Amino acid sequence: DAGVTQSPTHLIKTRGQHVTLRCSPISGHKSVSWYQQVLGQGPQFIFQYYEKEERGRGNFPDRFSARQFPNYSSELNVNALLLGDSALYLCASSLVVGRYNEQFFGPGTRLTVL
Amino acid sequence: SQQGEEDPQALSIQEGENATMNCSYKTSINNLQWYRQNSGRGLVHLILIRSNEREKHSGRLRVTLDTSKKSSSLLITASRAADTASYFCATEKDSNYQLIWGAGTKLIIKP
Numbered sequence: 001d002a003g004v005t006q007s008p009t010h011l012i013k014t015r016g017q018h019v020t021l022r023c024s025p026i027s028g029h030k031s032v033s034w035y036q037q038v039l040g041q042g043p044q045f046i047f048q049y050y051e052k053e054e055r056g057r058g059n060f061p062d063r064f065s066a067r068q069f070p071n072y073s074s075e076l077n078v079n080a081l082l083l084g085d086s087a088l089y090l091c092a093s094s095l096v097v098g099r100y101n102e103q104f105f106g107p108g109t110r111l112t113v114l
Numbered sequence: 115s116q117q118g119e120e121d122p123q124a125l126s127i128q129e130g131e132n133a134t135m136n137c138s139y140k141t142s143i144n145n146l147q148w149y150r151q152n153s154g155r156g157l158v159h160l161i162l163i164r165s166n167e168r169e170k171h172s173g174r175l176r177v178t179l180d181t182s183k184k185s186s187s188l189l190i191t192a193s194r195a196a197d198t199a200s201y202f203c204a205t206e207k208d209s210n211y212q213l214i215w216g217a218g219t220k221l222i223i224k225p
Contacts, residue, residue, distance in 0.1 A: 004156075033212075033213075035215075040217075041217050041218075042202050042204075042215035042216050042217045042218050043157070043202075043204075043213075043215045044215070045212050045213060045214065045215075048212065056212050058212075088155075090156065090157065092157075102147075102159055102162065103159065103213065104159070105149075105156040105157040105158070105159075106156055107155050107156040108155060108156055
């Protein structure tokens with residue numbers, strides 16, 4: 001079975017632009033979470049979606065938005081890019097939302113903002 | 115903000131030696147998880163220990179949890195070159211099941 005897939009692998013944008021990152025969860029998984037990982041730090045939680053509804057949001061500005069589609073894939077959108085948005089964006093899927101639910105991570109999208 | 119803090123930030127040992135990494139956290143948790151990340155890519159789940167457990171084993175991995183001290187340790191025995199990676203602890207909060215991560219320990223195994 002395919003794992004979590006993310007696209008694109010790498011992306012270079014300039015300040016002020018907009019970016020859309022995509023994630024396909026493991027087949028059968030209904031929950032998707034997004035994380036931002038700045039170089040040298042641990043991941044920071046951005047969003048969690050379950051059954052197409054937002055279940056959690058981290059401490060990120062409104063420039064960050066996301067959605068989940070009926071097939072459980074997800075998009076993360078970032079508007080008005082800043083240099084500080086340069087990071088590895090990780091998507092994780094899990095069967096459901098709840099305690100002890102193991103998350104499976106994709107390889108990430110490396111975003112560079114110039 | 116990050117919940118956990120790993121210690122040390124970096125660790126370099128010889129192949130065959132044991133590696134111990136520590137994690138401290140601040141608030142009450144459902145469980146604590148350890149992940150491995152190679153070369154800044156995707157994270158691989160290693161082991162999950164529940165808040166009512168004190169020790170757990172998986173192959174060469176041994177994890178302990180002390181909820182009174184809000185700390186955990188990950189022991190990798192008989193290290194191999196392939197264990198070279200960054201190791202992160204993540205805590206799951208009771209209120210919203212979100213994972214809060216530490217900054218990681220970078221482990222280098224020298225052949």
